[in-house]
Amino acid sequence: AAGVIQSPRHLIKEKRETATLKCYPIPRHDTVYWYQQGPGQDPQFLISFYEKMQSDKGSIPDRFSAQQFSDYHSELNMSSLELGDSALYFCASSLKGAKQNEQYFGPGTRLTVT
Amino acid sequence: AQSVSQHNHHVILSEAASLELGCNYSYGGTVNLFWYVQYPGQHLQLLLKYFSGDPLVKGIKGFEAEFIKSKFSFNLRKPSVQWSDTAEYFCAVNVVGKLIFGQGTELSVKP
Secondary structure, three states, rough: OOOOOOOOOOEOOOOOEEEEEEEEEOOOOOOOEEEEEEOOOOOOOEEEEEOOEEEEOOOOOEEEEEEEOOOEEEEEHHHOOOOOHOOOEEEEEEEEOHHHHEEEEEOOOEEEEE | OOOEEEEEOEEEOOOOOEEOOOOOEEEOOOOOOEEEEEEEOOOEEEEEEEEEOOEEEOOOOHHEEEEEEHEEEEEEOOOOOOOHHOEEEEEEEOOEEEEEOOOOEEEEOOO
């Protein structure tokens, strides 16, 4: 079965650079969630989208923005990168209205800021 | 504020030992509870979930969990662990769509 796809899988950037992370949800899933997992930390919710509209917002820095496109894929844009942004960024997708919105996670993008 | 607390940060067991990982949550609404496993260098995989009904839920790889509403708990169990169960385990609660995770428990199983 098709899973959540994230690209790139690994990304190395320097401080103050920008980065764009992409997420392709499971086909027919209409909701996308972004999570950040720092080293040795639990995943923290950043932001979610349903039908191309932002549905919830968590601890996402103002330097970050995200959107969901008409094909339901989502992009997380990160500007003025800081060393502390180094983390694993997970995307998850779900089908709103499906059983309690069970979320399926992608493999993550490991971002390293040097 | 909603939160999830996992009792143990690091658990070390020998193969064939029994496992119980504690999880308590703080949320007043209807709860959907999950246990995820993260093998080294890999992404989160769903072990099991509780939405409603039978409070004892069975998941993949021989894991099960019991939802005890009065104790706000959702502990994970496995009768006999294997070396391949070495991983990090996260308890999570679904709060209006987003998942709130516990701090994680690192399980190391010695062969």
